[in-house]
Amino acid sequence: MPLFQVYKLYFSPQRKLVKTLKNLLGFVPGNINLYRMAFRHRSVAVSLKNGVKSSNERLEFLGDAVLGTVIAELLFKIYPYKDEGFLTEMRSKIVSRVHLNQLSRKLGLDQLIEFDARTVNFPTKQGSLLGDAFEALIGAIYLDKGYEFTKSVIINRIVNPHIDIHTLELTETNFKSKLIEWCQRHGKDFTFELIANQEDEHTKLFTINALVDGEIVGQGRDFNKKNAEKLAAEKACQTLEL
Amino acid sequence: MPLFQVYKLYFSPQRKLVKTLKNLLGFVPGNINLYRMAFRHRSVAVSLKNGVKSSNERLEFLGDAVLGTVIAELLFKIYPYKDEGFLTEMRSKIVSRVHLNQLSRKLGLDQLIEFDARTVNFPTKQGSLLGDAFEALIGAIYLDKGYEFTKSVIINRIVNPHIDIHTLELTETNFKSKLIEWCQRHGKDFTFELIANQEDEHTKLFTINALVDGEIVGQGRDFNKKNAEKLAAEKACQTLEL
Numbered sequence: 181m182p183l184f185q186v187y188k189l190y191f192s193p194q195r196k197l198v199k200t201l202k203n204l205l206g207f208v209p210g211n212i213n214l215y216r217m218a219f220r221h222r223s224v225a226v227s228l229k230n231g232v233k234s235s236n237e238r239l240e241f242l243g244d245a246v247l248g249t250v251i252a253e254l255l256f257k258i259y260p261y262k263d264e265g266f267l268t269e270m271r272s273k274i275v276s277r278v279h280l281n282q283l284s285r286k287l288g289l290d291q292l293i294e295f296d297a298r299t300v301n302f303p304t305k306q307g308s309l310l311g312d313a314f315e316a317l318i319g320a321i322y323l324d325k326g327y328e329f330t331k332s333v334i335i336n337r338i339v340n341p342h343i344d345i346h347t348l349e350l351t352e353t354n355f356k357s358k359l360i361e362w363c364q365r366h367g368k369d370f371t372f373e374l375i376a377n378q379e380d381e382h383t384k385l386f387t388i389n390a391l392v393d394g395e396i397v398g399q400g401r402d403f404n405k406k407n408a409e410k411l412a413a414e415k416a417c418q419t420l421e422l
Numbered sequence: 423m424p425l426f427q428v429y430k431l432y433f434s435p436q437r438k439l440v441k442t443l444k445n446l447l448g449f450v451p452g453n454i455n456l457y458r459m460a461f462r463h464r465s466v467a468v469s470l471k472n473g474v475k476s477s478n479e480r481l482e483f484l485g486d487a488v489l490g491t492v493i494a495e496l497l498f499k500i501y502p503y504k505d506e507g508f509l510t511e512m513r514s515k516i517v518s519r520v521h522l523n524q525l526s527r528k529l530g531l532d533q534l535i536e537f538d539a540r541t542v543n544f545p546t547k548q549g550s551l552l553g554d555a556f557e558a559l560i561g562a563i564y565l566d567k568g569y570e571f572t573k574s575v576i577i578n579r580i581v582n583p584h585i586d587i588h589t590l591e592l593t594e595t596n597f598k599s600k601l602i603e604w605c606q607r608h609g610k611d612f613t614f615e616l617i618a619n620q621e622d623e624h625t626k627l628f629t630i631n632a633l634v635d636g637e638i639v640g641q642g643r644d645f646n647k648k649n650a651e652k653l654a655a656e657k658a659c660q661t662l663e664l
Binding site for chain 2: 244245396
């Protein structure tokens with residue numbers, strides 16, 4: 181980027197954002213508007229023509245894909261002798277909403293997100309807000325600087341300093357404990373409920389609901405009862421954005 | 423690539439594959455072993471050290487991510503005023519197993535896939551086999567030639583000649599008709615079964631099974647009965663690899 185453009189950016193009304201991004205990611209943004217959009221929650225969406233609202237949701241869609249690809253390649257190369265089931269599970273752990281929220285907070289993105297405090301119940305809803313902005317930021321970097329650049333930012337600025345892949349490998353994501361813990365903290369009741377137990381001559385299929393204060397927040401279905409509970413708990417964590 | 427390497431590849435035992443790929447994709451492969459792996463179904467997996475089997479499944483994992491990213495960016499740019507819900511749905515249509523199978527056949531990949539005819543029930547199971555090899559091929563190109571190259575192959579050799587995005591936009595994927603049609607063709611019975619209908623003071627939640635010859639092949643759950651059926655039919659199409 182020519183020096184005068186860098187100069188212009190540093191002294192523009194967005195200079196605080198430019199400086200923060202420079203410190204955070206190690207580069208000067210090209211198109212600062214992309215990054216502003218990445219931090220714009222839908223509660224403060226800007227109206228475009230045709231009544232379309234502009235927030236970070238489209239960038240989040242793109243960033244989610246880019247992040248998934250970079251992590252897929254990384255795992256493919258770190259684990260040459262593991263099958264695709266293992267790779268898929270490892271990637272899910274890395275890009276889970278819970279993990280992206282933590283990363284987002286570590287990186288200090290919570291300080292950059294614009295949202296309407298009257299309608300968004302921050303911090304109880306912050307989970308989704310933080311992870312979404314993280315993905316949108318990846319989308320913005322991709323559009324601004326291209327794939328190879330984004331890949332190197334993800335690996336050098338995010339994965340290497342903040343993610344311990346080999347520890348994650350040993351961590352089993354326990355959605356049931358997470359859910360029970362959350363319910364205890366918020367004074368809510370938690371139960372599983374077996375709603376269907378179909379049998380035919382060969383199989384027994386369990387359908388299980390996860391209920392919080394009597395309200396269905398997740399459902400799981402499996403031939404193994406424990407697995408059906410696990411799936412129900414995982415869905416419940418997604419619903420509650422834990 | 424230096425000329426002598428191209429020469430070597432053309433006259434190697436893999437020269438048929440090299441030539442086919444050159445015609446198909448418009449470039450000479452660098453590392454031909456990646457492409458051989460892309461077409462190796464797990465029924466003919468090669469044993470590596472540690473008893474690990476090498477087939478196209480790891481490349482499929484990678485290619486699925488790369489394809490998803492390229493299509494995400496393409497849609498992001500074609501539809502600047504559509505929200506992420508629309509973009510997600512459009513991408514699902516393009517990368518659906520059904521659509522990738524068709525593409526794979528159009529490209530002639532069915533001629534290149536190695537599989538064990540004694541254990542793989544081809545062509546009834548060909549759906550998954552074809553789409554998987556297609557994604558694995560994308561993974562191979564990515565590792566061989568990098569992201570930008572793969573993106574241009576996907577757009578210029580696959581999307582532009584073979585995918586009519588604006589027609590896809592108007593197509594509603596009707597899983598129920600697809601399922602009924604398949605059952606009629608194969609002389610099987612098809613029914614929906616309402617297995618649970620939970621009510622509380624506000625809501626009525628429907629759980630519906632899709633049954634083929636009395637066997638559960640999919641389940642859907644929604645507050646709207648029609649939607650629960652749609653979801654069950656979609657799951658059933660996945661199960662049956664339609």
